[in-house]
Amino acid sequence: MQRATQKKKHRTRVAFQGERGAFSEEAARRILGEKIEPCPKREFDEMFEAVIRDEADCAVVPIENTLAGSVIKNYDLLVDYDLEIIGELVLRVAHNLIAPKGTHLRSLRKIYSHPVALAQCEDFLHKLRLEIPSLEILPAYDTAGAVKLVVENGRHDEAAIASRAAATTYRAQILAEGIESNPQNFTRFFVMARPDRRGSVRLKTRSREVKTSIVFRTTNKPGALFHALEAFAKGKIDLAKIESRPIVGRPWEYSFYLDFMGDRNAPAARRALASLTMVAESLRIFGSYPRAE
Amino acid sequence: MQRATQKKKHRTRVAFQGERGAFSEEAARRILGEKIEPCPKREFDEMFEAVIRDEADCAVVPIENTLAGSVIKNYDLLVDYDLEIIGELVLRVAHNLIAPKGTHLRSLRKIYSHPVALAQCEDFLHKLRLEIPSLEILPAYDTAGAVKLVVENGRHDEAAIASRAAATTYRAQILAEGIESNPQNFTRFFVMARPDRRGSVRLKTRSREVKTSIVFRTTNKPGALFHALEAFAKGKIDLAKIESRPIVGRPWEYSFYLDFMGDRNAPAARRALASLTMVAESLRIFGSYPRAE
Numbered sequence: 001m002q003r004a005t006q007k008k009k010h011r012t013r014v015a016f017q018g019e020r021g022a023f024s025e026e027a028a029r030r031i032l033g034e035k036i037e038p039c040p041k042r043e044f045d046e047m048f049e050a051v052i053r054d055e056a057d058c059a060v061v062p063i064e065n066t067l068a069g070s071v072i073k074n075y076d077l078l079v080d081y082d083l084e085i086i087g088e089l090v091l092r093v094a095h096n097l098i099a100p101k102g103t104h105l106r107s108l109r110k111i112y113s114h115p116v117a118l119a120q121c122e123d124f125l126h127k128l129r130l131e132i133p134s135l136e137i138l139p140a141y142d143t144a145g146a147v148k149l150v151v152e153n154g155r156h157d158e159a160a161i162a163s164r165a166a167a168t169t170y171r172a173q174i175l176a177e178g179i180e181s182n183p184q185n186f187t188r189f190f191v192m193a194r195p196d197r198r199g200s201v202r203l204k205t206r207s208r209e210v211k212t213s214i215v216f217r218t219t220n221k222p223g224a225l226f227h228a229l230e231a232f233a234k235g236k237i238d239l240a241k242i243e244s245r246p247i248v249g250r251p252w253e254y255s256f257y258l259d260f261m262g263d264r265n266a267p268a269a270r271r272a273l274a275s276l277t278m279v280a281e282s283l284r285i286f287g288s289y290p291r292a293e
Numbered sequence: 294m295q296r297a298t299q300k301k302k303h304r305t306r307v308a309f310q311g312e313r314g315a316f317s318e319e320a321a322r323r324i325l326g327e328k329i330e331p332c333p334k335r336e337f338d339e340m341f342e343a344v345i346r347d348e349a350d351c352a353v354v355p356i357e358n359t360l361a362g363s364v365i366k367n368y369d370l371l372v373d374y375d376l377e378i379i380g381e382l383v384l385r386v387a388h389n390l391i392a393p394k395g396t397h398l399r400s401l402r403k404i405y406s407h408p409v410a411l412a413q414c415e416d417f418l419h420k421l422r423l424e425i426p427s428l429e430i431l432p433a434y435d436t437a438g439a440v441k442l443v444v445e446n447g448r449h450d451e452a453a454i455a456s457r458a459a460a461t462t463y464r465a466q467i468l469a470e471g472i473e474s475n476p477q478n479f480t481r482f483f484v485m486a487r488p489d490r491r492g493s494v495r496l497k498t499r500s501r502e503v504k505t506s507i508v509f510r511t512t513n514k515p516g517a518l519f520h521a522l523e524a525f526a527k528g529k530i531d532l533a534k535i536e537s538r539p540i541v542g543r544p545w546e547y548s549f550y551l552d553f554m555g556d557r558n559a560p561a562a563r564r565a566l567a568s569l570t571m572v573a574e575s576l577r578i579f580g581s582y583p584r585a586e
Binding site: 070 | 408515525
């Protein structure tokens with residue numbers, strides 16, 4: 001608690017979901033630098049709450065993964081909280097086999113990780129099992145938590161699968177790196193801050209290209225989305241992502257999450273957004289931010 | 294193996310991913326009736342393979358969940374395999390606390406399930422822990438597998454969280470039902486068959502409304518999606534879902550997955566699809582099917 005409120009150090013306080021060493025913490029260090037004050041939270045909404053209450057300067061929020069798709073819960077939280085997107089990062093999710101220092105690959109008897117991570121490393125685990133037939137593969141709550149567990153146990157026959165950051169956090173050793181079966185495993189994160197405090201967060205990576213994220217609702221009429229997009233087509237604005245989501249309790253009505261290239265204040269974007277407000281039932285602009293490199 | 298090939302019984306052979314009693318099996322029984330021949334598969338692609346090789350008449354494929362979003366892996370498999378969508382089902386995902394017969398709620402010491410299911414039942418588990426402070430909540434590979442485990446262990450202090458179908462499959466008892474925190478938990482499934490064999494699969498639920506699912510690619514030009522949608526707007530065709538996905542290895546190019554109301558052979562749909570082929574780089578129609586009720 002004391003560390004979290006020592007603002008004089010000028011360390012950016014970053015809320016993320018998961019244990020220390022989670023992939024989200026790795027993402028935070030990538031975009032905000034090593035000198036951050038980590039504020040790990042158990043649930044996604046606790047990250048948003050922490051920023052609203054100024055217990056953290058920003059939150060690093062996973063929003064979609066190339067293998068698993070959009071993180072729907074976080075799209076909902078974008079709508080529920082008045083935070084602004086100020087940055088974007090794409091992190092390659094690389095899994096590592098991690099054990100207490102002094103452990104040898106051949107002496108392993110148990111490997112722990114989250115079932116999703118275990119499934120993503122299936123080929124590696126299959127080969128290892130051919131060498132060590134007695135090897136047990138065991139599910140755990142989360143990847144970084146599994147590293148914490150095997151380090152606490154302190155045995156030399158147990159390992160966990162997690163991020164490189166988890167190995168650093170728990171001072172453990174990487175026995176094998178990049179053990180995921182599919183290398184096309186990327187997670188996109190947003191950096192979210194309070195609109196009145198965004199100046200206090202400095203991003204390390206700054207791209208020159210700017211992207212804007214919005215959500216809008218259309219009425220239940222054929223062609224409603226088409227007319228909504230007309231505004232962007234006329235302004236020759238590139239769309240980077242579109243996704244529809246049904247509105248709970250309002251059958252046949254949809255929210256559209258849309259990312260487009262350019263700043264919200266550029267003339268073409270201003271015109272497109274103004275036209276959009278005429279055909280859409282509601283519009284919310286989440287922010288303009290430097291595009292991930 | 295013998296049972297799986299006894300076609301004279303006229304039981305529809307249904308491939309699904311997961312253990313017997315998985316939510317996908319519950320979905321299969323809902324849309325195809327109780328008299329099915331279940332063909333459980335470990336991986337999603339094995340379901341598609343089984344249908345291609347005529348080891349199963351159809352596959353029941355989860356495609357999106359209201360809390361977790363689209364099942365990207367299965368969208369990719371739709372593209373990779375030449376199967377047709379012949380049916381759609383929306384299943385409410387209800388979690389149950391399941392134990393060997395004769396077990397009492399108060400005597401529980403351990404509860405097993407997949408971490409996603411455990412997270413979805415957090416409120417219930419939190420309350421139960423207040424009553425039973427020594428209760429351990431333990432992760433498992435999958436929900437139905439957790440029921441299988443506690444039934445095999447045969448103790449009266451262990452339970453699992455899974456579907457109603459899992460309780461039936463393993464002849465276990467439901468101690469508490471509908472224990473999920475958020476009741477808005479629905480999964481949408483497609484029934485997929487070989488185009489030349491679709492006549493052999495009879496759906497139990499038949500809606501009069503028809504939906505069509507397609508995927509198309511556009512060139513990398515601003516307004517490309519807008520022009521693609523023009524065809525549907527002119528025909529006054531209702532869109533039910535749209536989702537963009539980046540094409541791996543082709544930066545700035547996208548696939549669009551689109552569902553629209555109506556049969557692919559209706560005049561307005563034929564015209565719209567014909568116009569779409571003029572502006573899109575590629576188009577694939579996955580099928581027209583009765584809309585889920």
